[in-house]
Amino acid sequence: AKVMLDLRRLARSDLDPELQPVSRFAHTIQLQRGDFNGSVLTIRGEDLRALSVIYGTDPDELVIRLEDEGVLAEL
Template structure:
């Protein structure tokens, strides 16, 4: 590979996600809830998701993965240090 992908873990802040308006975060909130159901992981304050899932979500939001990462940082759903990891 070209080595362009630095695969830092994507850790979503579930408490922050619940505070945001549904019309903004709807697809992400449904995606996270689905992953929680699939794992049986309901009690966490955070949820680690796959890098591949961020790519799928970026398509849903019509953004690049880097743009979606910036937006999630702006919402407070991802910590600021998540930024450089998803740039390609």
């Protein structure tokens, strides 16, 4: 399952400060790729796993969290 981040929502000033690591991660990947479409960013399954370790949770749990925070792109 692919995790597609909504970059505009991640960039909002009222973003939960706890989601800063996700926001920084997305930005880093954008730079590495030179991907400036600016609206969505799909990341690797291995990235979700790395992020869930940072959050002390598991991948499924983190996806739910991202969904609740409204930062996953609507399809």
